């Protein structure tokens with residue numbers, strides 16, 4: 005929910021009676037709802053005292069490091085708030101999405117006293133732990149609100165008044181809260197100013213993060229007058245070179261009267277506003293009618309997208325990202341992935357094992373290589389072992405190597421294993437979820453002890469390497485099923501990075517254009533707008549790999565000037581009536597433009613039945629895979645390319661269906 009909904013609510017007058025549950029009788033619905041959750045869902049007892057939990061220093065440090073970009077972008081805004089609130093008896097808190105207070109600003113009068121009462125860094129305010137409270141209830145409802153005196157669930161908190169607003173990331177996720185707290189004095193109406201102040205400040209923080217996240221795109225501001233200073237506006241849109249809207253701040257949604265981000269992200273600027281990017285860059289554009297009428301759209305002063313702009317300076321400059329690093333290129337314009345890139349940079353050179361999780365083709369190997377290349381080990385080997393692509397019986401010797409004469413049939417001089425080969429550099433263990441249990445124990449020992457003993461050898465070899473693992477599987481689930489060792493899971497997942505599927509990426513359209521630009525042989529071939537829209541609407545089960553195949557196909561089919569809708573492979577169109585519908589397919593905007601299904605498609609469908617797929621679907625998939633393998637004479641890499649899936653996924657499926665070339 006949007007914090008601005010509640011900005012329009014005025015805090016209610018104090019209440020007298022109590023509900024049966026003990027909440028103030030005339031409290032606002034969000035307060036009554038919270039009390040109900042506390043009793044019915046969290047089973048908290050309003051009669052008992054509730055202790056506010058506090059994290060240890062190391063836990064707090066970890067929580068803070070994950071919110072680095074929030075804290076960094078928001079610093080100047082917090083400073084201003086501190087200045088405004090100076091000596092007025094308030095304390096200002098910033099929490100993450102779990103209600104952990106990451107930062108506090110305490111004024112010299114009552115603030116210190118409030119901090120001693122528990123309103124301080126390291127405390128945890130989630131509603132399920134401490135009941136109805138400003139921070140926790142704001143996180144639970146997604147709305148800005150004031151929790152005043154007796155509206156607090158815990159008796160100890162009923163002396164306070166807490167006004168909180170959600171902090172919203174560029175992708176629309178709530179990543180924390182901003183809270184102003186003081187002693188409750190007078191009535192709740194008197195807290196209206198504090199509530200407006202946190203809402204306005206939260207908007208500024210969101211705008212600061214948004215400007216940082218979309219520094220490489222065009223930023224436009226919505227303002228009330230053509231003479232306004234666009235730099236002061238929190239209502240921002242990010243647009244790519246082709247005029248597609250990539251993102252919008254909450255304030256922009258409010259000005260445009262749009263309820264959900266997804267209703268405008270991915271739309272053309274011209275469709276939404278009637279203005280092209282060039283129009284707005286030339287002069288402020290007045291929105292005459294429809295969404296946002298009465299507003300003006302302006303470019304931000306000095307807005308020139310900086311493909312290779314340096315990241316803003318930060319506290320830990322040694323570990324700070326340089327925006328032109330490979331990691332940032334892999335993250336593209338998606339704010340979630342940019343945060344992931346930030347996290348990877350933070351842990352660079354600390355030899356913390358990184359676990360990359362994501363569907364097939366989302367770029368896990370690209371990220372692993374980017375992490376290696378950005379690290380101090382970049383001039384040392386980067387060695388990959390795909391645990392799904394080699395038979396179980398060979399993984400051990402591949403990993404650990406063997407000395408001369410260990411096996412009949414082994415190499416004469418022995419073989420250096422992947423672990424030893426990556427000594428000094430990075431070992432990338434792809435599809436780690438497919439590693440046999442017995443080897444998991446050996447790998448764990450290697451990671452713990454920092455040495456290996458190759459098969460047939462007695463003397464251990466010391467090793468120094470950084471391990472990055474990847475999987476498309478739910479490893480935590482595999483641990484619960486007893487299929488993956490819990491201790492190894494925790495060892496390899498020092499930092500977990502979730503890579504988004506192509507359909508989840510906010511920069512999807514820009515990425516499609518970028519991959520197209522990489523694949524075309526001449527700059528004179530363009531991707532037609534309608535074709536781009538169809539590609540943007542497709543659900544891409546094989547992700548970027550499948551996208552590359554589809555674009556390669558389209559480039560072969562086109563007339564050498566433009567890739568049009570008729571050049572695209574069949575798979576990217578919604579199924580014809582009667583065909584099974586895939587759940588993620590969005591409707592194609594211009595159905596009349598969809599060509600009749602063709603008989604041949606080089607980039608054959610990569611649709612992969614989920615685990616719960618019916619026997620018929622599985623049979624169908626097995627037959628499709630076998631067909632591709634036979635067509636490509638069992639050259640797995642080629643068959644995988646034709647199917648739009650990775651080599652490792654294909655190996656897994658060959659094993660799953662017991663396919664052979666006999």
Ligand SMILES: Nc1ncnc2c1ncn2[C@@H]1O[C@H](COP(=O)(O)OP(=O)(O)OP(=O)(O)O)[C@@H](O)[C@H]1O
Pocket residue numbers: 333334335336362363364365366367368369370371434476519548549552649650651652653
């Ligand atoms: N950001 C990107 N921009 C352009 N191409 C990309 C990007 N990320 C990945 N790719 C391309 O997509 C394809 C798949 O990438 P990659 O092999 O890293 O995926 P993966 O997640 O490791 O796949 P799998 O799990 O199936 O092994 C590769 O051809 C890679 O070059």
